[in-house]
Amino acid sequence: MSSGSLPNTQDADGLEAAVDQAIEACDGDMRSTIRALIVANEYLETEVDELMKAVSHAFVRGRFHTYSG
Template sequence: MPQSPTPIPQGDADALEESVDQALAACGGDARATIRALILANEYLEAEVAELMKSVSHAYARGRFHPYNG
């Protein structure tokens, strides 16, 4: 479920705008191609996070993961 957007500090907003411009340029200025590429990248990253979460859960259950206790 999408989270509500939070305000972006001005310095980060400038970096965000630059990233948007770079993404559009990488797709030849085609907004649909840019959105498609970003959706695919997001799906890939979500799958990676899911796999990593499974790995950590299995390692924790088998006693191979020791949390840092300071």
């Protein structure tokens, strides 16, 4: 792993704070926390899929052009 991919201390602290917030939001219940995160992840995956379809459709229709520099 390259040193550029390692999180800095501020990123790590932010991640730890987010973990604490997620656990607190589920009243300390780890199973509920994991369940909520899985549901949120599935929702985001669906959103990404829908956005990719929309961009692909726009590209085919000529409404989206790649940046050529």
